[in-house]
Amino acid sequence: MASFTTRDGCRLAYQLRGEGPLIALTPGGREAGAAVTALAEALAVKARVLTWDRRNTGASDVFFGGEGSEQEIWADDLADLLDHLGEGPAWLAGGSAGCRVSVLTMLRRPDVAKGLILWSASGGRYACQFLGFQYHVPYIMAAERGGMPAIAKTPFFAERIAANPANRERLLALQPGAFIATLKRWNGFFYYRDDAALAGVADADLERLALPALIFEGGDDIHPAAVSQALARLIPGASLLPSAWPPETWMDRFTGRAPGTVFELYPLLAPAILAFIASPRVC
DSSP, X not given: OEXXXXXXXXXXXXXXXXXSSEEEEEOSTTOOGGGGHHXXXXXXXXXXXXXXEOTTSTTSOOOOOSSSOHHHHHHHHHHHHHHHHTOXXXXXXXXXXXHHHHHHHHHHOGGGEEEEEEESOOOSHHXXXXXXXXXXXXXXXXXXXXXXXXXXXSHHHXXXXXXXXXXXXXXXXXXXXXXXXXXXXHHGGGXXXXXXXXXXXXXXXXXXXXXXXXEEOOOSSSSOHHHHHHHHHHSTTOEEEOOSSXXXXXXXXXXXXXXXXXXXXXXXXXXXXXXXXHOTTXX
């Protein structure tokens, strides 16, 4: 994998594959770019595909500086990475967190975007509460119990250290109070708002997007159909397609009722994505 250093000194790992229109592919959660390898390879038969490890994911640096929410910092990082590559503008694509980052990148840096490809759009009271807790609260509690050594021992950050051993010293150098304050601030991004169908993004901001958008309908507890339908209404000219998988199939994998990961479903999206970006209407 190649690497890029952001303006504030955070090293990001990334990979490019294939030739054709550029697609910047961001996974959900705090997963590494490798999580979407299967989809990236399916798209790379007709596209140039960027996958990347956001800060605090994969082999990239753990980094708790900067202003704004983690989601917004990820969006700025993606825009700067695309500038660095010099191959844009790109189709910004992703599900769940990848959906949020893609939308925020277009809003904050429209110059790097050719359009949006979104699925698993998260929003609503339950999803906002669930995601805010999942991203932040276990680590706030761990830091309050045992400081940064306890954070380094959590399964999530132990994986970050295994992928990038220098992350241990970065974590241990942080003051627990500052770490906790940062996560509490980031958690605010997920507070439910009546004027934000997509978690953390105002409806009024979606209405000012002016580039093509392909949206796949959601249907599970974290990504309700109503959220993707609202995005399709709010984003001018957006195209809405049915989900590429039944909602129960996603939930079975997400909850562990069935083997495999949700990311193994993603290649089912590839034919519609490739058809959309090749359409004369959006080229």
